[in-house]
Amino acid sequence: ANFSAIYDDHRHSRTSGIITVLSDVTEDEKVEQERREFVSNVSHELRTPLTTLRSYLEALTDGAWKDPVIAPKFLEVIQNETERMIRMVNSLLQLSRMDSKEHTLHREDIDFTPFFHNIIDRFEMNVKDEKINFNRQIPNKSFHVWIDKDRLTQVLDNIISNAVKYSPDGGTITLKIERHIRQIVVSVRDEGIGIEYDKLDKIFDRFYRVDKARTRQLGGTGLGLAITRELVEAHYGRIWANSKEGKGTTIYFTLPLINHKRRREI
Numbered sequence: 001a002n003f004s005a006i007y008d009d010h011r012h013s014r015t016s017g018i019i020t021v022l023s024d025v026t027e028d029e030k031v032e033q034e035r036r037e038f039v040s041n042v043s044h045e046l047r048t049p050l051t052t053l054r055s056y057l058e059a060l061t062d063g064a065w066k067d068p069v070i071a072p073k074f075l076e077v078i079q080n081e082t083e084r085m086i087r088m089v090n091s092l093l094q095l096s097r098m099d100s101k102e103h104t105l106h107r108e109d110i111d112f113t114p115f116f117h118n119i120i121d122r123f124e125m126n127v128k129d130e131k132i133n134f135n136r137q138i139p140n141k142s143f144h145v146w147i148d149k150d151r152l153t154q155v156l157d158n159i160i161s162n163a164v165k166y167s168p169d170g171g172t173i174t175l176k177i178e179r180h181i182r183q184i185v186v187s188v189r190d191e192g193i194g195i196e197y198d199k200l201d202k203i204f205d206r207f208y209r210v211d212k213a214r215t216r217q218l219g220g221t222g223l224g225l226a227i228t229r230e231l232v233e234a235h236y237g238r239i240w241a242n243s244k245e246g247k248g249t250t251i252y253f254t255l256p257l258i259n260h261k262r263r264r265e266i
């Protein structure tokens, strides 16, 4: 009986050893495959604006430069595509810094309420012509969170500018802070085109765009929400989306509250 117990034990540990090895290999393979996919995506995403630049430049060289109506239009396309490419490369650099953990957060104790109001004020000033209403559902209270202000500004800029981008004229964007026990839930709701249910999770993936041609026209790179998710997670928060096609989209994220009471006790 003793022998069989040892044998079983041995067999068991051998088996679990093999399982560990196998799962290590597949994990490695997965990372490698993701890396390959990423490189291929980057190349593809950069080739598209570059071929656009080439054809517009060719047209200009072939004589379009003499046409006072066409030439400025072509130059504008060239300028927009170049700007988009610069944004894309900057985003890629940021993602690569975050991947290599080089990226450090400069966190401080911030009251989220005035911080959020300031960011919304800036959007309200900048999109005056687009007839978008900003509806704030923010309690008149303090919510202390431990955040890197610049990074959280980037998070909110990405989410709110998407809401603006996909909103119809006259649409309302609702910005909310809800208090839960140990965290706040921040949300940004728009009345725009919405996102199909099965695509909701994918919008946080690198380079994912629901409608490539359309977002490209709007100057999108498909990297904004990928960076946003990494930044929220670096702050120990979660991010997700909810949407009804044709009715609008809500992006939610959480941030842990600083527990001042417990801190004093410690």
Ligand code: ADP
Pocket (backbone or CB within 6 Å): 158, 162, 163, 166, 190, 192, 193, 194, 195, 203, 204, 208, 209, 210, 211, 215, 219, 220, 221, 222, 223, 224, 225, 226, 249
């Ligand atoms: P982009 O630079 O293309 O906007 P993002 O990473 O910010 O990239 O967003 C990814 C995709 O998610 C967008 O291309 C768009 O298809 C979809 N999306 C994001 N926010 C919204 C929104 N508020 N309403 C509808 N679609 C959205």
